[in-house]
Amino acid sequence: MARQPGRPRGDSQLRDRLLEAALAEFAEHGFGGASMRRIAQAAGATPAMAHYYFGDKRGLYRAILEHTLAPALAEIRGQTQEALEGGDPIARFVRAFMRRLAGEPGIAAVLARDLLTPDSEIREVLIRGSGRSGADAVRGIIRHEIGCGRLRRDLDPELAALSLLSLCAFPFLAPPVAGHVLDEPPTPEQVERLATHTLALFFQGAEVRP
Amino acid sequence: MARQPGRPRGDSQLRDRLLEAALAEFAEHGFGGASMRRIAQAAGATPAMAHYYFGDKRGLYRAILEHTLAPALAEIRGQTQEALEGGDPIARFVRAFMRRLAGEPGIAAVLARDLLTPDSEIREVLIRGSGRSGADAVRGIIRHEIGCGRLRRDLDPELAALSLLSLCAFPFLAPPVAGHVLDEPPTPEQVERLATHTLALFFQGAEVRP
């Protein structure tokens, strides 16, 4: 591999700093409210650098999705796919999903805001990255577990998948609603407690057993 | 049809048109992305009129919250409070909540976006309007039902309330995730089906009973 002439890629980490600052900015203000100038300033750079690396504002936004969100969801999907043979795929999905949302603050907010916009970027990024949507994967798990006889036969897979996603995602999207259950950022113990509760509720329900 | 300057004759209803247009605009673009110009144009007015009635952009935003959101949540709270004596408070809360979110398109989106911002306006508006937060009310219901012996004693009221809110709210916040379950706007039949499923899942769980 012959080296090209000219200045090589320095290990400047500026690109990563821009991505990090942008994730926080987009999470806090949304796409429309986010400012390239503030992002650049937070990363200790000029706005021109953001355009140099990412072309334009939308390019930076998509870079965030591809850099942090897509790998996270791909990992979750991979782990649950692997669990389909290993066993207990629902429990593994719930724990993997919650840990990821809790791990990187800002992911949940950006994800949620993107889903609220009419022309969501995220579907394209995810589908291009992995071929299937996350909701589809969850539906597949539910169907599999019904087929195995571990979940009730009269369960609607579509509705059940929606409920499972709701239980996993919502607590991390609405900190004010979550109240004193989750700190910012949530501790691993809190996540574990929430996951255990969620699994128990999903499987056994809240009603008193006769 | 260029309007002449000066006060026109007749009842104007302009304030309500501005509120309506603003709800749609904020729901679609978020606070930062919303434009006073577009709002005014959609209402058939000039941006100066929006400032005349609401002071500034934030004032218009808070007027929306007080005008549409607070009454909706107050009604839900009132109905569930009333159901605490009548019976089946959880079922009534779930149905009332879902119907309200499905009824006025834009409410769910504005609510969700507001909850995502660090300095959420909505808490102040709700607390000023009614003294308690919605999550508190749900916690109260759960505690009451545990006390009556209708819900399991080992249930954590805080976590259970969070789960119930998640199940009710999330499907209306993330249309793409909801997939083919809910149209835009959702039909009453879809809402009823989702509510029935949600109640069955919450009470009985998804597991096969031995």
Add this chain to the structure above:
DNA sequence: GTATTAACTAAACGGTTTATTAATTACCCA
């Protein structure tokens, strides 16, 4: 050493934003 190219800075451009002001006119009450 010199050409070449990446990484970066500074400054500005054109446009849109929110918000304000002054002028204008309809309405209402004395």
Add this chain to the structure above:
DNA sequence: TGGGTAATTAATAAACCGTTTAGTTAATAC
């Protein structure tokens, strides 16, 4: 009937926006 107030317009101010352009620094290849 006349004056004050309410509602509306056009015009404009001032700030901020995303983006571009031109120029600088520095590292590598030859």
